[in-house]
Amino acid sequence: MTATALKIPETFFHSKMFRGLGQEELGRLTQICQRRRAASGEYLIHQNSTAQNVYVVVSGIVMIERLSRAGRRQVISFAFSGDYIGFTNTDEFEYSVVCLSTTELQMFPRRALLEIIDQYPLLKSNARLMGGNVLAQAMDHLFAMGQKKAHERVCFLLDQIQRRQCGISKSEIDLVMSRQDIADYLGLTIETVSRALAKLSGMSVIEITNAHRIRILDRVQLEEMASVH
Amino acid sequence: MTATALKIPETFFHSKMFRGLGQEELGRLTQICQRRRAASGEYLIHQNSTAQNVYVVVSGIVMIERLSRAGRRQVISFAFSGDYIGFTNTDEFEYSVVCLSTTELQMFPRRALLEIIDQYPLLKSNARLMGGNVLAQAMDHLFAMGQKKAHERVCFLLDQIQRRQCGISKSEIDLVMSRQDIADYLGLTIETVSRALAKLSGMSVIEITNAHRIRILDRVQLEEMASVH
DNA sequence: CGACATATTGAGATGGCTCAATACCTGTGG
DNA sequence: CCACAGGTATTGAGCCATCTCAATATGTCG
Numbered sequence: 001m002t003a004t005a006l007k008i009p010e011t012f013f014h015s016k017m018f019r020g021l022g023q024e025e026l027g028r029l030t031q032i033c034q035r036r037r038a039a040s041g042e043y044l045i046h047q048n049s050t051a052q053n054v055y056v057v058v059s060g061i062v063m064i065e066r067l068s069r070a071g072r073r074q075v076i077s078f079a080f081s082g083d084y085i086g087f088t089n090t091d092e093f094e095y096s097v098v099c100l101s102t103t104e105l106q107m108f109p110r111r112a113l114l115e116i117i118d119q120y121p122l123l124k125s126n127a128r129l130m131g132g133n134v135l136a137q138a139m140d141h142l143f144a145m146g147q148k149k150a151h152e153r154v155c156f157l158l159d160q161i162q163r164r165q166c167g168i169s170k171s172e173i174d175l176v177m178s179r180q181d182i183a184d185y186l187g188l189t190i191e192t193v194s195r196a197l198a199k200l201s202g203m204s205v206i207e208i209t210n211a212h213r214i215r216i217l218d219r220v221q222l223e224e225m226a227s228v229h
Numbered sequence: 230m231t232a233t234a235l236k237i238p239e240t241f242f243h244s245k246m247f248r249g250l251g252q253e254e255l256g257r258l259t260q261i262c263q264r265r266r267a268a269s270g271e272y273l274i275h276q277n278s279t280a281q282n283v284y285v286v287v288s289g290i291v292m293i294e295r296l297s298r299a300g301r302r303q304v305i306s307f308a309f310s311g312d313y314i315g316f317t318n319t320d321e322f323e324y325s326v327v328c329l330s331t332t333e334l335q336m337f338p339r340r341a342l343l344e345i346i347d348q349y350p351l352l353k354s355n356a357r358l359m360g361g362n363v364l365a366q367a368m369d370h371l372f373a374m375g376q377k378k379a380h381e382r383v384c385f386l387l388d389q390i391q392r393r394q395c396g397i398s399k400s401e402i403d404l405v406m407s408r409q410d411i412a413d414y415l416g417l418t419i420e421t422v423s424r425a426l427a428k429l430s431g432m433s434v435i436e437i438t439n440a441h442r443i444r445i446l447d448r449v450q451l452e453e454m455a456s457v458h
Numbered sequence: 459c460g461a462c463a464t465a466t467t468g469a470g471a472t473g474g475c476t477c478a479a480t481a482c483c484t485g486t487g488g
Numbered sequence: 489c490c491a492c493a494g495g496t497a498t499t500g501a502g503c504c505a506t507c508t509c510a511a512t513a514t515g516t517c518g
Contacts, residue, residue, distance in 0.1 A: 066372060068458055074372040089361030094368060131360065132318025138367040139295060139323060143303040145374040146416030150506070179465060187375030192506055194466055211465060211515080229297055379474065408497060421474055423498055440482080440497055 015056045015082040017126050025120045032116070034107045038099045045086055045097035054110050056084045060103025061176050065184070066095045075185035077137065078177065080164045084130065086110070100176045143228040145187050151196040152225045153186040158206070159226035162216065171216040179211075244285045244311040246355050254349045261345070263336045267328045274315055274326040283339050285313045289332030290405050294413070295324045304414035306366065307406065309393045313359065315339070329405045372457040374416050380425040381454045382415040387435070388455035391445060400445040408440075 057079050064076040079085050117123045144156040179190040200206045205222050207215040286308050293305040308314050314326050346352045373385040408419040429435045434451050436444040
């Protein structure tokens with residue numbers, strides 16, 4: 001480790017965005033990066049506000065949601081450690097972002113970040129790939145909503161969380177979000193989500209430790225039902 | 230008009246991608262651009278193939294679809310004149326693209342196009358904005374699927390087509406796609422689509438001239454039901 | 459421990475699906 | 489020009505998954 005390396009927060013490496021970067025790039029990024037800690041329930045981004053900052057989740061979980069004038073809500077996605085949010089291409093946000101737990105974040109001024117990304121090919125390629133992931137994820141979600149039954153959609157979410165929930169490769173799932181959040185993500189009602197979980201439990205695919213903790217018993221069957229490919 | 234201007238196909242101006250560009254940029258683009266004409270039913274892109282080319286629709290309509298191993302299909306979107314397709318960030322396509330009518334296209338080698346875009350700030354900004362549009366569109370679609378009833382989803386599609394169908398600002402809609410395509414786009418069955426259209430006709434929101442031609446009678450109500458904002 | 463929010467369970471209503479019959483549209487050959 | 493065939497769309501009837509509304513249970517925080 002060189003002296004300069006010490007200045008770079010280790011958490012930079014949590015995101016794919018920063019994978020494989022050299023000292024120079026990381027140095028530039030460190031200069032514009034601010035640490036931020038947000039409480040559960042805190043809004044990082046408000047729908048219709050101007051896009052100023054980009055965040056990278058270091059730890060915790062955030063939820064991206066969208067409200068209509070009619071008062072209906074669609075949850076767009078959940079973001080975990082390493083995911084970035086607010087990296088939009090338009091100048092105004094079309095969604096809100098709220099923390100579901102105490103969350104540590106890196107905050108970058110959007111303009112400055114875009115400039116730096118522009119200057120380093122590897123960073124640019126990383127950014128492109130991550131943008132591609134967001135779109136691929138949206139298509140998966142679309143598929144689940146259009147083609148799958150309630151209990152399959154729940155499998156889709158469980159599978160996703162299990163894959164992306166950082167650190168844990170075990171079969172334990174920490175269901176941080178509320179039933180209403182899940183329902184609004186999957187286009188269902190809370191009652192249907194509850195019943196779907198009960199059904200999966202009855203099928204011995206999962207075990208419900210308590211309302212916010214699930215154990216996967218049959219990963220093969222879960223993936224089968226979750227699959228959008 | 231200068232002499233060089235004559236070499237540039239007028240159709241370049243149909244897409245937002247090329248809006249506001251100078252002679253130099255257009256010249257570079259013309260060099261790598263190929264014209265292509267595709268028949269109805271022809272596949273431009275196959276799911277899981279390598280991303281080689283980017284297309285811009287000059288005239289006609291294409292459909293972006295995604296198949297699962299289980300044989301289910303989700304239609305991702307329909308693309309009209311001026312839309313580009315295949316401009317993916319990953320190296321492999323996660324969807325297929327098929328023409329719904331005789332279609333004129335511009336074809337660009339993806340790598341070369343990316344390089345040129347990189348060199349011209351305005352072009353880069355255009356590309357970013359168009360990428361943002363794709364995502365915004367996906368979120369709208371997600372919202373419609375998660376929160377709306379059958380007849381509202383149909384309104385969502387009709388409204389979209391009416392806005393994007395090139396040239397026509399009238400209330401006539403040319404429904405090129407089949408009922409199955411519509412159903413797979415909206416997460417419904419063909420029967421439900423049929424009934425939804427009949428219902429809207431009964432409400433005097435639309436008039437069904439024939440299976441593939443719709444007249445909008447009450448645009449306000451249509452937008453109201455279609456709205457995802 | 460009690461109060462309030464959140465989740466589960468139950469019962470009935472309903473929107474959308476399935477299966478089946480009919481209608482319409484388009485192209486082909488007599 | 490008409491008759492017919494094949495594909496596509498509409499309509500009908502019954503069923504089932506999901507929604508709605510209501511009651512109960514569980515969890516959380518003062």
